[in-house]
Amino acid sequence: MRPVRAVVTGGAGFIGSHVVDALVARGDEVAVVDSLVHGKRENVSPGAELHVQDIREPLDDLFDEVRPEAVFHLAAQADVRVSVERPVEDAEVNVLGTVRILETARRCGAQVIFSSTGGAIYGECTTPARESSQFADQVTLVSSPVSNDLGRATGVSVPAGAVSRCS
Numbered sequence: 001m002r003p004v005r006a007v008v009t010g011g012a013g014f015i016g017s018h019v020v021d022a023l024v025a026r027g028d029e030v031a032v033v034d035s036l037v038h039g040k041r042e043n044v045s046p047g048a049e050l051h052v053q054d055i056r057e058p059l060d061d062l063f064d065e066v067r068p069e070a071v072f073h074l075a076a077q078a079d080v081r082v083s084v085e086r087p088v089e090d091a092e093v094n095v096l097g098t099v100r101i102l103e104t105a106r107r108c109g110a111q112v113i114f115s116s117t118g119g120a121i122y123g124e125c126t127t128p129a130r131e132s133s134q135f136a137d138q139v140t141l142v143s144s145p146v147s148n149d150l151g152r153a154t155g156v157s158v159p160a161g162a163v164s165r166c167s
Ligand SMILES: NC(=O)c1ccc[n+]([C@@H]2O[C@H](COP(=O)([O-])OP(=O)(O)OC[C@H]3O[C@@H](n4cnc5c(N)ncnc54)[C@H](O)[C@@H]3O)[C@@H](O)[C@H]2O)c1
Pocket: 009, 010, 011, 012, 013, 014, 015, 016, 033, 034, 035, 036, 037, 038, 039, 040, 053, 054, 055, 056, 074, 075, 076, 077, 078, 093, 097, 115, 116, 117, 118, 119
Protein backbone atom coordinates (compact mmCIF):
# COMPACT_ATOMS: atom_id res chain seq x y z
CA MET A 1 0.00 0.00 0.00
CA ARG A 2 1.40 3.42 -0.87
CA PRO A 3 2.00 5.87 2.00
CA VAL A 4 -0.67 8.52 2.56
CA ARG A 5 -0.68 11.99 4.08
CA ALA A 6 -2.97 11.79 7.10
CA VAL A 7 -4.32 14.07 9.79
CA VAL A 8 -5.22 12.42 13.09
CA THR A 9 -7.31 14.64 15.36
CA GLY A 10 -6.99 13.70 19.02
CA GLY A 11 -3.72 11.99 18.15
CA ALA A 12 -2.29 12.73 21.60
CA GLY A 13 -5.16 10.88 23.27
CA PHE A 14 -5.70 7.23 24.02
CA ILE A 15 -7.16 5.89 20.79
CA GLY A 16 -5.73 8.54 18.48
CA SER A 17 -2.15 7.94 19.62
CA HIS A 18 -2.45 4.25 18.76
CA VAL A 19 -3.84 5.14 15.33
CA VAL A 20 -0.85 7.48 14.86
CA ASP A 21 1.58 4.70 15.85
CA ALA A 22 -0.01 2.34 13.33
CA LEU A 23 0.10 4.90 10.53
CA VAL A 24 3.71 5.86 11.26
CA ALA A 25 4.64 2.16 11.28
CA ARG A 26 3.11 1.90 7.79
CA GLY A 27 5.30 4.75 6.61
CA ASP A 28 2.50 7.31 6.35
CA GLU A 29 3.07 11.06 6.76
CA VAL A 30 1.10 11.96 9.88
CA ALA A 31 0.03 15.33 11.28
CA VAL A 32 -1.64 15.30 14.69
CA VAL A 33 -4.18 17.95 15.67
CA ASP A 34 -4.76 18.02 19.40
CA SER A 35 -5.41 20.81 21.89
CA LEU A 36 -3.71 18.72 24.62
CA VAL A 37 -6.69 19.42 26.89
CA HIS A 38 -6.48 15.75 27.88
CA GLY A 39 -3.91 14.28 25.53
CA LYS A 40 -0.21 14.31 26.26
CA ARG A 41 2.63 15.47 24.05
CA GLU A 42 4.63 12.36 24.97
CA ASN A 43 1.86 10.12 23.58
CA VAL A 44 2.60 11.39 20.08
CA SER A 45 5.02 9.28 18.07
CA PRO A 46 8.25 11.12 17.17
CA GLY A 47 7.46 10.06 13.62
CA ALA A 48 4.41 12.39 13.54
CA GLU A 49 4.15 16.16 13.65
CA LEU A 50 2.08 17.59 16.50
CA HIS A 51 -0.01 20.73 15.89
CA VAL A 52 -1.46 22.02 19.15
CA GLN A 53 -4.77 23.32 17.95
CA ASP A 54 -8.42 23.26 18.99
CA ILE A 55 -10.88 21.70 16.52
CA ARG A 56 -13.37 24.44 17.41
CA GLU A 57 -11.06 26.91 15.66
CA PRO A 58 -10.52 27.17 11.88
CA LEU A 59 -8.21 24.48 10.52
CA ASP A 60 -7.97 25.67 6.91
CA ASP A 61 -4.36 26.89 7.10
CA LEU A 62 -3.19 23.65 8.66
CA PHE A 63 -5.04 21.50 6.11
CA ASP A 64 -3.67 23.64 3.28
CA GLU A 65 -0.17 23.03 4.60
CA VAL A 66 -0.57 19.28 5.20
CA ARG A 67 -2.86 18.53 2.21
CA PRO A 68 -4.19 15.35 3.87
CA GLU A 69 -5.62 12.51 1.82
CA ALA A 70 -7.20 10.96 4.92
CA VAL A 71 -8.45 12.38 8.20
CA PHE A 72 -8.91 10.16 11.25
CA HIS A 73 -11.20 12.08 13.59
CA LEU A 74 -10.64 11.05 17.21
CA ALA A 75 -10.52 14.42 19.03
CA ALA A 76 -13.43 14.46 21.39
CA GLN A 77 -14.79 15.56 24.71
CA ALA A 78 -15.04 11.94 25.88
CA ASP A 79 -15.95 12.42 29.53
CA VAL A 80 -19.54 11.40 30.21
CA ARG A 81 -19.73 13.51 33.39
CA VAL A 82 -18.69 16.64 31.46
CA SER A 83 -21.30 15.90 28.80
CA VAL A 84 -23.98 15.97 31.52
CA GLU A 85 -22.59 18.90 33.52
CA ARG A 86 -21.56 21.10 30.55
CA PRO A 87 -23.63 19.93 27.55
CA VAL A 88 -22.96 23.09 25.50
CA GLU A 89 -19.21 22.64 25.74
CA ASP A 90 -19.65 18.95 24.90
CA ALA A 91 -21.68 19.78 21.79
CA GLU A 92 -19.26 22.49 20.70
CA VAL A 93 -16.42 19.97 20.60
CA ASN A 94 -18.22 16.78 19.57
CA VAL A 95 -20.84 18.18 17.19
CA LEU A 96 -19.57 21.52 15.86
CA GLY A 97 -15.93 20.42 16.00
CA THR A 98 -16.82 17.35 13.95
CA VAL A 99 -18.74 19.41 11.41
CA ARG A 100 -15.74 21.72 11.11
CA ILE A 101 -13.45 18.73 10.46
CA LEU A 102 -15.85 17.37 7.83
CA GLU A 103 -16.17 20.73 6.12
CA THR A 104 -12.42 21.33 6.05
CA ALA A 105 -11.79 17.80 4.76
CA ARG A 106 -14.41 18.28 2.04
CA ARG A 107 -12.71 21.45 0.87
CA CYS A 108 -9.40 19.55 0.62
CA GLY A 109 -10.93 16.43 -0.95
CA ALA A 110 -9.74 14.28 1.96
CA GLN A 111 -11.52 11.11 3.03
CA VAL A 112 -12.72 11.11 6.64
CA ILE A 113 -12.51 8.06 8.82
CA PHE A 114 -14.74 8.78 11.78
CA SER A 115 -14.69 6.30 14.58
CA SER A 116 -16.24 7.06 17.89
CA THR A 117 -18.48 4.26 18.99
CA GLY A 118 -17.85 2.66 22.36
CA GLY A 119 -19.05 -0.45 24.13
CA ALA A 120 -21.60 1.64 26.05
CA ILE A 121 -24.04 1.07 23.19
CA TYR A 122 -24.51 -2.49 24.47
CA GLY A 123 -25.52 -1.33 27.97
CA GLU A 124 -24.66 -3.33 31.07
CA CYS A 125 -23.46 -6.74 29.90
CA THR A 126 -23.04 -9.87 31.95
CA THR A 127 -20.79 -11.43 29.29
CA PRO A 128 -18.43 -9.83 26.74
CA ALA A 129 -20.49 -8.13 24.00
CA ARG A 130 -20.06 -9.12 20.38
CA GLU A 131 -20.54 -6.75 17.43
CA SER A 132 -23.73 -8.66 16.68
CA SER A 133 -25.04 -8.19 20.26
CA GLN A 134 -28.29 -6.30 20.82
CA PHE A 135 -27.98 -2.56 21.56
CA ALA A 136 -29.24 -1.21 24.88
CA ASP A 137 -32.79 0.18 24.79
CA GLN A 138 -31.74 3.80 25.13
CA VAL A 139 -29.35 3.69 22.19
CA THR A 140 -30.14 4.73 18.66
CA LEU A 141 -28.01 3.65 15.78
CA VAL A 142 -27.15 6.68 13.70
CA SER A 143 -27.29 4.76 10.51
CA SER A 144 -28.02 5.80 7.00
CA PRO A 145 -30.40 8.74 7.53
CA VAL A 146 -28.13 10.87 9.70
CA SER A 147 -24.81 9.74 8.28
CA ASN A 148 -26.16 10.14 4.76
CA ASP A 149 -27.39 13.65 5.59
CA LEU A 150 -24.00 14.52 7.01
CA GLY A 151 -22.37 12.96 3.98
CA ARG A 152 -24.63 14.89 1.58
CA ALA A 153 -24.10 18.14 3.48
CA THR A 154 -20.36 17.79 3.56
CA GLY A 155 -19.64 15.75 0.45
CA VAL A 156 -17.61 13.18 2.38
CA SER A 157 -18.46 9.65 3.32
CA VAL A 158 -19.54 9.37 6.97
CA PRO A 159 -19.91 5.81 8.22
CA ALA A 160 -22.76 5.05 10.58
CA GLY A 161 -22.09 5.32 14.30
CA ALA A 162 -24.17 5.20 17.39
CA VAL A 163 -25.25 7.71 20.03
CA SER A 164 -26.92 7.40 23.37
CA ARG A 165 -30.43 8.80 23.47
CA CYS A 166 -31.36 11.00 26.44
CA SER A 167 -34.50 9.73 28.11
N1 LIG B 1 -11.34 4.97 25.15
C1 LIG B 1 -12.23 4.08 24.74
O1 LIG B 1 -12.28 2.93 25.24
C2 LIG B 1 -13.15 4.40 23.60
C3 LIG B 1 -13.91 3.36 23.07
C4 LIG B 1 -14.72 3.64 22.01
C5 LIG B 1 -14.81 4.91 21.48
N2 LIG B 1 -14.09 5.90 22.02
C6 LIG B 1 -14.23 7.22 21.42
O2 LIG B 1 -13.01 7.54 20.76
C7 LIG B 1 -12.77 8.94 20.83
C8 LIG B 1 -11.42 9.20 21.50
O3 LIG B 1 -11.48 8.64 22.81
P1 LIG B 1 -10.18 8.53 23.73
O4 LIG B 1 -10.45 7.49 24.76
O5 LIG B 1 -8.98 8.40 22.89
O6 LIG B 1 -10.24 9.96 24.46
P2 LIG B 1 -9.02 10.87 24.93
O7 LIG B 1 -9.58 11.88 25.85
O8 LIG B 1 -7.88 10.03 25.41
O9 LIG B 1 -8.57 11.54 23.56
C9 LIG B 1 -9.26 12.61 23.01
C10 LIG B 1 -8.23 13.60 22.54
O10 LIG B 1 -8.92 14.70 21.96
C11 LIG B 1 -8.26 15.89 22.39
N3 LIG B 1 -9.24 16.97 22.36
C12 LIG B 1 -10.32 17.14 23.15
N4 LIG B 1 -10.98 18.25 22.82
C13 LIG B 1 -10.30 18.80 21.79
C14 LIG B 1 -10.50 19.96 21.00
N5 LIG B 1 -11.52 20.81 21.21
N6 LIG B 1 -9.62 20.22 20.00
C15 LIG B 1 -8.56 19.40 19.76
N7 LIG B 1 -8.32 18.28 20.50
C16 LIG B 1 -9.20 17.99 21.48
C17 LIG B 1 -7.76 15.59 23.80
O11 LIG B 1 -6.67 16.43 24.19
C18 LIG B 1 -7.34 14.13 23.67
O12 LIG B 1 -5.98 14.00 23.31
C19 LIG B 1 -13.96 9.52 21.63
O13 LIG B 1 -14.93 9.94 20.71
C20 LIG B 1 -14.46 8.32 22.43
O14 LIG B 1 -15.82 8.45 22.74
C21 LIG B 1 -13.25 5.68 23.08
